[in-house]
Amino acid sequence: MKKPYVSVEGIARRYGATTIFADAWFGIERGEFVCLVGHSGCGKTTILNILAGLEPPDDGVLIMDGQELSGPSLDRAVIFQSHALLPWLTAAENVAFAQGCKHPGWSRAQRMEAALAALQKVGLAQAGDKKPSELSGGMKQRVGIARALSLAPKMLLMDEPFSALDALTRGALQEEVARLVTETDQTAFMITHDVDEAILLADRILLMSNGPGARIAEVVVNTLPKPRTRATLHHMAGYHPLREHVLDFLITRSKAFRADAPPANWSPRAVPEVRL
Known part of the structure; x- marks a missing residue:
């Protein structure tokens, strides 16, 4: 089976006896925009730092364009908070x-x-x-x-880059990033707490359960047509079911998901993919 452009294979992070997250598997296709959503403490920023080469994983490997990633490199650019x-x-x-x-x-x-x-x-x-x-x-x-x-860069990494901005500036920059990523056919990975931001920007949304012991529990495919704008997003057919699904995960299912006893249809190497 052909590997995705970026392949994250079984990475984990531990601090002493505490496992923050474990057995994280996901891929990012060339030119795809992927957002990772989850509560504080689940390890989102750590995953981004591992992708950037700023810290090593305790387990697993990362492969991009057929090469194993090790340490920082100019082929991965980071936009920080x-x-x-x-x-x-x-x-x-x-x-x-x-x-x-x-x-x-x-x-x-x-x-x-x-x-x-x-x-x-x-x-x-x-x-x-x-x-x-x-x-x-x-x-x-x-x-x-x-x-x-x-x-x-081969991959653009963003760590909640708009979280400190006012709402109007934030909205304008979100649309600017969406335009630039599309124009340059950039491969992008972003972490965010903002559900609407993820829906506006992402092709796929990775949903992470609560930490410690967090897992990537579900992948949601964003089928809303592009280009998307803040002004028209909430009028799009399918927007409300998609938003409600992600919110339901964050409010209810992220807490109910147990790493030691996950749902019967869940596997870390084949996380369930949802299309609404």
């Missing part, structure tokens, strides 16, 4: 710094040209000479998005 910009550099210089890591032989002029082109894509061409202290929260995150996408 905070903007993580260098405060002494301008917006363009922050993006150019990443270009210098990927293309050490480039001149400063080449790096800055690529940086300004990346900022143009996120609507910040006019802010290239501004430092982070001169930018709004949403603009800082746009710089972070431009920096990540300018690397043309």
Whole structure:
């Protein structure tokens, strides 16, 4: 059987005698947008960190494009909850710094040209000479998005990148990311607590049971047509059943799922896939 573009195979994380999550198996196809949803403490951020190579799994392996992943690499770009910009550099210089890591032989002029082109894509061409202290929260995150996408990574990883923003800015950036990921045919993995955010962005939603001892309990296929926008999402046929299904898991079934006695039809290597 052909493996998916990204294959997560039986990873686990333990702290002493406590198992945070175990036996996590899932795949991500090339160009697919996958969201991981679950309560705090189930290990979502740890899974993202393992995918990014920022920490190793206690068990299991990760394979991308036929190669086992080990340690961080520029083929995986991360957008964090905070903007993580260098405060002494301008917006363009922050993006150019990443270009210098990927293309050490480039001149400063080449790096800055690529940086300004990346900022143009996120609507910040006019802010290239501004430092982070001169930018709004949403603009800082746009710089972070431009920096990540300018690397043309094989996979884009996002750790609740919009959680600290106001509702209007958050909605605008969600749609911006959806557009950019589609335009660049980017493979994306994102963790979120926001059900509507997952429905807006994801092709598939991974539902994680509560920790400790968390598992990926179910995969929900998002069949709502693209493009999706915040303004029209709740009018789409199928939106309400999909939202209610995910909410029911988070409110009720995530707590009832027991890692030591899972449902009869559940297997970590073949997690049930739901299409509503």
